[in-house]
Amino acid sequence: MSEQGDRHMPGQGLINGLAVTLKTMTKRSSTQQYPDVEPDLPPRSRGVIALLEENCTVCMLCARECPDWCIYIDSHKEEVVVPGAARARQRNVLDKFDIDFSLCMYCGICIEVCPFDALHWTPEFEYAETDVLNLLHDKDRLGDWMRTVPPPPAHDVLGEPSKEEATAARKAAGPGAATPAKTARPAVRPEPEK
Numbered sequence: 604m605s606e607q608g609d610r611h612m613p614g615q616g617l618i619n620g621l622a623v624t625l626k627t628m629t630k631r632s633s634t635q636q637y638p639d640v641e642p643d644l645p646p647r648s649r650g651v652i653a654l655l656e657e658n659c660t661v662c663m664l665c666a667r668e669c670p671d672w673c674i675y676i677d678s679h680k681e682e683v684v685v686p687g688a689a690r691a692r693q694r695n696v697l698d699k700f701d702i703d704f705s706l707c708m709y710c711g712i713c714i715e716v717c718p719f720d721a722l723h724w725t726p727e728f729e730y731a732e733t734d735v736l737n738l739l740h741d742k743d744r745l746g747d748w749m750r751t752v753p754p755p756p757a758h759d760v761l762g763e764p765s766k767e768e769a770t771a772a773r774k775a776a777g778p779g780a781a782t783p784a785k786t787a788r789p790a791v792r793p794e795p796e797k
């Protein structure tokens with residue numbers, strides 16, 4: 604029978620509908636009982652952004668690159684006297700670091716561009732507010748989220764050591780010593796275990 608004939612057969616729509624219902628009834632339900640049962644999210648889910656204040660040098664890269672302009676930073680300069688230095692040095696002191704989550708689109712650009720690992724994703728997503736103004740998180744609140752940031756993934760044992768690690772190891776070994784970059788890594792990648 605043609606497709607058009609099918610469409611005009613009396614009761615065909617009802618039969619098709621019942622067939623879909625029966626098929627669905629025999630399948631396992633994928634409904635999650637949130638909020639009674641917490642969803643099992645991947646550890647790197649994008650919930651909220653956390654700030655590790657001591658890592659922030661107020662370089663302003665994150666605020667400049669944010670496409671929504673929803674990062675507000677303020678700082679002042681402070682003199683630091685270094686023993687033996689000819690002149691006192693200056694450093695930036697963070698006064699204000701706010702993110703407006705009512706504007707944020709969770710693109711993660713601020714986290715990607717931060718050169719000092721001061722911004723991190725946490726999988727916490729339950730920070731709904733009844734007043735939109737409360738979605739402006741200040742540096743204390745952003746800092747509070749740090750306790751929910753999952754630990755970083757383990758280093759790749761076959762990866763290149765960082766420049767800092769290589770320099771520290773070279774200094775520790777003394778002049779003329781072989782560097783860990785030359786000695787620690789096997790020349791050939793080992794075969795994966797079967």
Ligand code: SF4
Nearest residue numbers: 669707708710711713
């Ligand atoms: S995630 Fe994107 S939109 Fe949100 S603060 Fe960072 S850069 Fe801005």
Ligand code: SF4
Nearest residue numbers: 659660662663665717
């Ligand atoms: S990019 Fe990182 S270090 Fe620079 S102001 Fe933003 S959070 Fe601070």
